[in-house]
Amino acid sequence: MLQQLFGAATAIVLSVGVCVAFFYGANALLDYYATASGLDHRSRDRRERVRSIVQPLIFVGPALLLLSIFLIYPVIKTVQYSFMDRGSFEWVGLANYVWAFHDQEFLQSIGNNILWLIIVPSMSTFLGLLIAYLTDRIWWGQIARTLIFLPMAISFLAASVIWKFVYDYRGPDSEQIGLLNAFWVGLGGEPQAWITLPFWNNIFLMIILIWIQTGFAMVILGAAMRGVPEETLEAAHMEGANEMQIFFKIIIPQVLGTILVVWTTITITVLKVFDIVYAMTNGQWDTEVIANMMFDTMFRAGDAGRGSAIAVVLMVAVLPIMWWNIRNVRKEEI
Numbered sequence: 001m002l003q004q005l006f007g008a009a010t011a012i013v014l015s016v017g018v019c020v021a022f023f024y025g026a027n028a029l030l031d032y033y034a035t036a037s038g039l040d041h042r043s044r045d046r047r048e049r050v051r052s053i054v055q056p057l058i059f060v061g062p063a064l065l066l067l068s069i070f071l072i073y074p075v076i077k078t079v080q081y082s083f084m085d086r087g088s089f090e091w092v093g094l095a096n097y098v099w100a101f102h103d104q105e106f107l108q109s110i111g112n113n114i115l116w117l118i119i120v121p122s123m124s125t126f127l128g129l130l131i132a133y134l135t136d137r138i139w140w141g142q143i144a145r146t147l148i149f150l151p152m153a154i155s156f157l158a159a160s161v162i163w164k165f166v167y168d169y170r171g172p173d174s175e176q177i178g179l180l181n182a183f184w185v186g187l188g189g190e191p192q193a194w195i196t197l198p199f200w201n202n203i204f205l206m207i208i209l210i211w212i213q214t215g216f217a218m219v220i221l222g223a224a225m226r227g228v229p230e231e232t233l234e235a236a237h238m239e240g241a242n243e244m245q246i247f248f249k250i251i252i253p254q255v256l257g258t259i260l261v262v263w264t265t266i267t268i269t270v271l272k273v274f275d276i277v278y279a280m281t282n283g284q285w286d287t288e289v290i291a292n293m294m295f296d297t298m299f300r301a302g303d304a305g306r307g308s309a310i311a312v313v314l315m316v317a318v319l320p321i322m323w324w325n326i327r328n329v330r331k332e333e334i
Contacts, residue, residue: 030051082305105288112287112288117267120210128221148218152215159276161279166180205276205281205287209276220262228255268325277289
């Protein structure tokens with residue numbers, strides 16, 4: 001253990017040291033070779049222009065290089081493999097895409113993803129907005145916000161393990177340890193294997209992600225709501241507006257841009273949802289989603305061509321929403 005800690009600390013110190021040495025060294029070299037002292041006015045201007053171009057590249061160049069190696073290159077190779085056979089030896093044209101859009105499991109995964117896209121971002125954003133508004137008006141609001149934000153601190157897999165106990169099922173003659181079945185049996189119902197019930201099992205899986213993402217929406221929207229001018233709210237109160245009118249006619253229009261950013265951010269997370277489905281059902285009982293199917297096809301079936309085609313479809317689905325999200329964030333900053 002101590003050896004591992006020492007190795008990790010050494011790696012961190014070396015990495016930081018190399019970065020500092022690179023930036024200081026590169027900057028010193030630039031100062032030495034691009035010095036403008038002793039030059040005439042025209043040459044000095046030209047030298048300063050060169051410096052203004054090269055100096056930013058010293059700082060962002062390594063990051064751009066690493067980004068190209070670990071992000072752009074894999075994307076290019078994934079697109080390439082999507083047009084090749086399962087071993088990536090021969091070109092097969094659009095065959096993998098034709099297979100995908102004629103495969104019932106893939107079409108079902110698209111349908112399930114659409115269901116996730118409709119329910120999870122809407123519910124997470126709505127609950128986050130509502131809780132942020134209500135907790136600002138009670139004395140124990142800070143405690144409530146902390147508790148609701150806690151799920152954001154755990155991984156999707158850990159959250160899935162927790163909710164497995166909530167949905168746990170035992171036979172009718174056994175004692176139920178699952179919270180949902182205990183409640184259901186207490187009401188007089190028969191114990192159910194909830195995550196095997198078609199359609200409803202998708203909803204039960206979505207509840208896990210809503211439980212996680214509501215805290216994120218609450219924090220961002222709460223900060224935006226605190227930016228609404230107090231004078232506006234006081235004027236509304238003096239005019240006789242009730243809390244519902246203030247919420248829907250004053251607060252929501254003023255934080256609408258932030259609502260859209262939160263909604264699109266959660267939408268991107270939903271498009272990539274994998275861990276929860278993998279841990280809870282692994283796509284069984286009609287709960288398959290695109291990311292889980294890509295993992296199964298690529299790494300379990302060993303079909304790089306079809307797996308890459310599914311990955312490209314997922315990437316194409318995410319890109320427009322990501323572009324729209326970035327555009328709205330920039331508008332917010334302006």
